[in-house]
Amino acid sequence: MDVKPGGGAGVADAAAETGTPRTSSIADSQDAAPPPANPKPKRIRPKQVPLGTLIGQLQGVLTLKQKHVDELRSVHEQLQARATTAQTLVRNAEQLILLGELLAESGGGASAATATAAAAAATARAQSTSDSLDELQQYKQELEAEAAPPAPGTAGAPALLPLNWSPAAAAAASNGSVSSEDLRSHLKSYVQSCSPLISRVRDGAPDAAACAAELERLRSELLQQMALALVARAPQATPPVDVWLRPLDRPPTPSASARGDEAGGTDERTGSSGGGRHGAARDEAGEVDGRSGGGGSGRSGAAPGPPPLAHWVWAVKTGLRLDSGQEVMVDALLGAWRRRNKQATQLREALLRQCSESDPRDSAEQQELLLSLDAAQEAFLVNYAVCILSFYGAVLRAEQVRA
Secondary structure (H helix, E strand, O other): OOOOOOOHHHHHHHHHHHOOOOOOOHHHHHHOOOOOOOOOOOOOOOOOOOHHHHHHHHHHHHHHHHHHHHHHHHHHHHHHHHHHHHHHHHHHHHHHHHHHHHHHHHHHHOOOOOHHHHHHHHHHHHHHHHHHHHHHHHHHHHHHHHHOOOOOOOOOOOOOOOOOOOHHHHHHHOOOOEOHHHHHHHHHHHHHHHHHHHHHHHOOOOOHHHHHHHHHHHHHHHHHHHHHHHHOEOOOOOOHHHHHHOOOOOOOOOOHHHHOOOOOOHHHHHOOOOOHHHHHHHHHHHHHOOOOOOOOOOOOOOOOOOOOHHHHHHHHHHHHOOOHHHHHHHHHHHHHHHHHHHHHHHHHHHHHHHHHHOOOOOHHHHHHHHHHHHHHHHHHHHHHHHHHHHHHHHHOOHHHHOO
16 A cells, blocks of 8 residues: 555545544644643623612611621610619628717717616617618628729729718718608708709809709708618617608607607517517518508508608609619619519518417517517518618719709
């Protein structure tokens, strides 16, 4: 077979005739080169979204984020208010303890006609002050254990509100035991003195600054009198809670001595309507727990109870004019008061049931129950006193206290 030089077609013909497969040419091998190791991905064009729709979606996301931020801010404000409230309560408890110590050192400042009367008065005051100080110490320790706020000046430390009363000034102003009528008389004088000053402060009178300073002074004196009403209250006097809650135009509740009752008598053991410290405790339970209408005792001929809840709602809205920060503080303060008031009330009711079920012939058991009831009553009064001092002295402004 003749092969033509340079004839690629002849080679192809010969391969076809002999059945030999066709060999790839150099050009064919170059065309069949493998693909590159890292091929470029295909570019996908995003779906076209109308501009108005996109803006609406972004606004929805922003709204959700803002809602979350507002919720976190509200929680932060509540936690800060609780921490500030705890600090304020602790500091007021410390000042009441200091006041009790100052009164004990000075003998209470009472004057008596005879040495016997002076000794009896000093003994009664010392016992009342000792009970209050013991309960105040326990109250302070419980608050410190619950709150445990960071030290002032550190990150997240609660603000220290001014308390606006001085234990030293209160001790210096004390002239003996404070009765409920003493406190009631001071409250009346305070209201009369503040009335013409408040309108001048709120209306921006030329002497508004001087009137505001006078309101501050009057408030400090009121707070000092309230502190003395707890620490240096007269034995067998109506508890100061009755005076604080009852409007001044209503007659005061008769004290235990006026009703002729004696502390530790049969009425206290049975839990029926009785006088003395324990009878007053049962009367207060109905008043402070918010039962509107009649008083807590339910006895015929008893003095009228506190006004209904609607009265206090009206007074808060029209008189106090709380700002948003004060509302958060008041809510935290009420929460702290309710927690301890619930504990004291439950303990007191349990002790009263035990008194009614105990054997009257067992004098040792009777004495132990009465001492426990005294302690429960003191816890109730201390809780109320510390909270009321914090409310009037630290949360409210001076012109709001009169309302």
